Amino acid sequence: MSGTLLKIRNLQIEGRADETWNPIINGIDFDLNKGEVLGLIGESGAGKSTAGLAAMGFTRDGCRISGGTVEFDGIDLVNASAAVKRGLLGKRIAYVAQSAAASFNPAHKLIEQHVEAPVQHGVQDRATSQADGIELYRRLRLPDPDNIGFRYPHQVSGGQLQRAMTAMAMSCRPDLIIFDEPTTALDVTTQIEVLAAIRDIVEQFDTAAIYITHDLAVVAQMADKIKVLLKGDEVEEADTRTMLSDPKEEYTKSLWAVRSFQRPAKPAINTGATPVISVQNVTAAYGTVPVLFDVNFDIHQGRTVAVVGESGSGKSTAARCITGLLPPKQGHIEFDGVALPLDYKKRNKDQLRQAQMIYQMADTALNPRKSIGEIIGRPVQFYSGLTGADKRRRVEQLLEQIELEPTQYINRLPSELSGGQKQRVGIARALAADPKFIICDEVTSALDQLVAEGILKLLADLQDTLGLSYMFITHDLATVRSISDEVVVMKDGRVVEQGPKADMFQPPHHPYTDLLLSSVPEMDPDWLTELLEKRGIDNIGDAAVGKMV
Amino acid sequence: MGSIARIILQRLALGLLTLLIVSMVIFVAVNALPGDFAQQILGQGATPEAIEAIRKDLGLDQNYFLRYFSWLGNLLTGNLGISFAQMNFASNMGGDQLIGVAEQIRPRFMNTMFLAGVTAVIAVPLSIILGLLAALYRNTVFDRAANITTLSSISSPEFFLAYILILFLAVLNPVFPSLSNIFDGMGFGDRLNKTMLPALTLTLVVTAHMMRMTRAAIINLLASPYIEMARLKGISPMRVIVKHALPNALAPIINVIALNLAYLITGVVVVEVVFVYPGIGQLFVDSVKIRDIPVVQACCLIFAAAYILLNLAADIMSILSNPRLRHPK
Incomplete structure (x- = not known):
């Protein structure tokens, strides 16, 4: 042999x-x-x-x-x-x-x-x-x-x-x-x-x-x-x-x-501007287990704030607090300078309409028994009251916005779509409410890089035409680099660092940000070896x- | 483990509450039966005065609430009352030889439990093994044959199955006796021998459900990543099913077993009649016929308690079969 x-x-x-x-x-x-x-x-x-x-x-x-x-x-x-x-x-x-x-x-x-x-x-x-x-x-x-x-x-x-x-x-x-x-x-x-x-x-x-x-x-x-x-x-x-x-x-x-897609930097935010969403001193817990501690950040009109951290860092919990699914124990959430009721049940339809979500797994977030037209039509009817031909026209317009040919897709079921297309439908469903603010929860992590890049570009275009604000939850720093304007780094339920993107990718960092950034694999075959040496980890158990x- | 104890106590309390509600339903339903005991024993030609007199003796003339609460109160002290049929109306409602409902039901109930027990000992292992084999050899001739056999036996009327078994096992080949006239003081072997035919009939009735649920619950898991992992470790198909799939499929299987065991206790009148087996089912039917309210109510309550207890046991065992609950983080 x-x-x-x-x-x-x-x-x-x-x-x-x-x-x-x-x-x-x-x-x-x-x-x-x-x-x-x-x-x-x-x-x-x-x-x-x-x-x-x-x-x-x-x-x-x-x-x-x-x-x-x-x-x-x-x-x-x-x-x-x-x-x-x-x-x-x-x-x-x-x-x-x-x-x-x-x-x-x-x-x-x-x-x-x-x-x-x-x-x-x-x-x-x-x-x-x-x-x-x-x-x-x-x-x-x-x-x-x-x-x-x-x-x-x-x-x-x-x-x-x-x-x-x-x-x-x-x-x-x-x-x-x-x-x-x-x-x-x-x-x-x-x-x-x-x-x-x-x-x-x-x-x-x-x-x-x-x-x-x-x-x-x-x-x-x-x-x-x-x-x-x-x-x-x-x-x-x-x-x-x-x-x-x-x-x-x-x-x-x-x-x-693929990793080269990058948006041009936007001008700095006017210091006096009222943020679309302002999270102020929010502390939250699941039952008695505390998960968020005194979290503060603002999201301004037409900007993307990337919230970065590992699983369990409280990124998604922060999103749940903003949407009112998990009412915070302390602190409050302001929308356009006005405090929102903490529990979504107490918010009125207009307040609900303004903040929408796109989920990580488009597979599980879309009802498999409903056609694409019905999935998008439901929030159209719920929030704007359109029915019949008006509703259909609005659904077609939304499908065009997400670059899916309406006649071809409106009657399909989610199972007849690819992963990227499903995520686009998820975006259209969020847009159907005509919101000012969208939370994107790991929307590209289940997708291939080429497809993910398409989604990121679509989100960027929609932001430019509709003036949307995004809270972009991700653990992928390449995505952060390509789409965000501001970055919030979270760890163990606390914000450890935040600021404009340009600053975040320049040293000096908070040690945790540094650890995160340096942990992203690079296209260099020696990267892991060098990193381990730098961190002082020898080869495992040679002896x-x-x-x- | 504290959380499990709490869950069990919660379920127990819930079971007692259910039993209380069921006791109300039983009481209302039994009293809503047309005709009453007095009318039944005096026949068509009875004078209204005579009927009234007996009703008064039995306390049937009192209002519903009073009767319900006195029945409930007696229940809690363990007194199920006295069967109307046992009373001697001619001699002024009395005598010391009255047999209470509890004494009347006890031997019948023990017989029913014995029959249910024998059937369970045969049917539960049989259906689980058949289910495992059907899952292992799914879509083969064996699988189809097992499915067709058990489905035909569940689809046939019980008395028909009973007579078929009598024909083959008692008449053509006298293996077991066709009459199950068991009595107190009988030896275990003799009793078992006489119980075999009804037990086999009931086995044919309950096996299909349990077998098919075992098969379905296991096949449902075969696409899981951990089953694929076991296969990729070169584990034999039988071991994959018994060691890797079965422990995770226990909860639905246990529930179906509990449901079928409850059926064995409460739903076997036809089989008892065919084999003249002195179980609680026959007593129940006889008592309904003559509107013997104390006995009917006691039987209903026993049936309800059996259902609730078995389902409770199934719930608890399902919880215990889940390592996430047995070993919290």
């Missing part, structure tokens, strides 16, 4: 929809050597996850491998029996899923799930495997490694779960691990820890890996070589440094260029390697 561990040739996969088989992957090839890391990148629908699973000889329900070969260490995985594949999965090929929270069984303790593969495959007995699991937890820098495994998944944070899942994948010391977007659901600061942990442990055990992600900067840190996929076709493959510095294909170049293997 040469150094080649995985050999994929002309892999074709089809998915079943509406009684026919449609191609998902149209013939891709790659080789993976022992200890090598391949990055698979592309937008959603590119087939990266499907390709990653196919490398394990696995297809999801409703998919099938229709052609080509997958050869792992000389074993033909396409034609292997289920029993042969089961003997490899978990033992020699392991998988790390995107959402660790959903991929750990809620009914069992972490260590139970960790030891399952070694015990079932007969690699180790329970006690040995459990001791090894604790050692892996230690190496992955999980807090309290001796005890954390004896907790249930819901008792552990997302970043910790993701590391526990990496440990679980390592439990049989596999030759190959498939990482399927393992850090996409994490905050930037948490992402760093997980990335560093994964990279070090893969290096230590000389494990080969396929690293699937849509984030170019992340893959730049992790992979030796990169393959770009688009709609099931290979675009190009090259080693990481070449790919970053010298992409050949137009599509790859466009991916690389332990000899003892373990």
Whole structure:
């Protein structure tokens, strides 16, 4: 056996929809050597996850491998029996899923799930495997490694779960691990820890890996070589440094260029102007658990205020306070200089109309049983009282504003739209109330970069034509850089820093802002290494390697 | 664990409140039955004076509220009253040999519980195992056969199933006796033997629900990421279903089991009649026929309590099957 561990040739996969088989992957090839890391990148629908699973000889329900070969260490995985594949999965090929929270069984303790593969495959007995699991937890820098495994998944944070899942994948010391977007659901600061942990442990055990992600900067840190996929076709493959510095294909170049969208800076705000929304000394709690502490910020006419922070920092809670869904315990909210009733139930229709929301998951925010026309028509009728032909005209006008052809889309259901189109409908629904102020809650985080850029441009255009003010909640600093006028940085329910964008991206910063900014992955393959050195984190548990293997 | 104790206490209090409301409904409904005991025993030719006299003896002439509260008061002290049919009207309402409703119902209720117990011991494991296998071999011949069999048995009238079983297991192959004339002091083996046919009939009736819910609850989970993860760890399909899917599917399964067990206690009159099984169902029907109000009310209350208790138990077990509630952060 040469150094080649995985050999994929002309892999074709089809998915079943509406009684026919449609191609998902149209013939891709790659080789993976022992200890090598391949990055698979592309937008959603590119087939990266499907390709990653196919490398394990696995297809999801409703998919099938229709052609080509997958050869792992000389074993033909396409034609292997289920029993042969089961003997490899978990033992020699392991998988790390995107959402660790959903991929750990809620009914069992972490260590139970960790030891399952070694015990079932007969690699180790329970006690040995459990001791090894604790050692892996230690190496992955999980807090309290001796005890954390004896907790249930819901008792552990997302970043910790993701590391526990990496440990679980390592439990049989596999030759190959498939990482399927393992850090996409994490905050930037948490992402760093997980990335560093994964990279070090893969290096230590000389494990080969396929690293699937849509984030170019992340893959730049992790992979030796990169393959770009688009709609099931290979675009190009090259080693990481070449790919970053010298992409050949137009599509790859466009991916690389997405982050460049940036709005021109606006003039400074008149000091005497009345803000559209003024949040004053707001303190709020869920039940008895305090979540916001004395929060102050203003949002002015025609401006975008980006509220930045990690999950749990209170960004969305601040939005709930403004909309009155969560009445603050103290402080008040002013709209155009007039205090709003704190509880939305006490606000009149006009006050409700002025502040609208756009949600992160357009999928769940749109009623799947209603047509687009009905979804947008409902607030039109509720707030403006239009009915019949007038209502329809207004809905068509709104659809034109969001750049969807009315005749083509008005009768469709949300399920017949792409992710970006659904988010546009979410925007139209907010505009239907004719508001002055819109809260955008992570509106682009579920979208691909090219699509997200389209949404950001649309929001910017609407702001220019309608004079809207936005509160833009996000954890993505690239988005902040491209759309915001002012920035509010939040941590643990407090505002740690705020000011015009230009100032925020210039040092000196509050230490937390600095940590956030420096945690955003950059398109430089050495970025993670340098950052870790700068922060004084050495490679994880080097001393332990000899003892373990 | 404090929060779970609180939830359980809340549910218990709610169950008692439900029982109180049900007692009112029972009282109103039973008293709204046309005709009364006096009329039933004296027949068509009774003089109004005679009927009035008996009504007075039984306290039926008092107003509703008074009767309800005296019944409720007696209930709380454990006194279910005296069956009208036990009274001796000729000898001036009396004698010391009167058997109270409680004593009258107790042996019948124990018989019913025994039958329900035997049926549950057979039906619950059977339907869960069938459900697991149907989920494991979903859309195969086995799955379809299990579905068709259980659905046909639930769709057939109970007496029909009973006679089929009698035909095959008592007449053609005398394995079990066709009459379940059990009595006090009978040995356990003998009793079990005589209970088998009604128990098997009821098993055929209740298995379909539980099996299909087990199958559906498990298949529902098979698309979850953690099930995919288990498969990608190379775990065998059987283990995936038993170890990874079943613990997360328990809540709906437990609820359907509770509902079916409640049915076994309250809804088995037809089967009792066919096999002449001396259960509470027959007593209930007989008492309704002669408007024996104390017995009817007591039976209704027992049925209601059984439903409430079993559903309460199901709720509590569903809560306990959720690790988020058992182990808060």
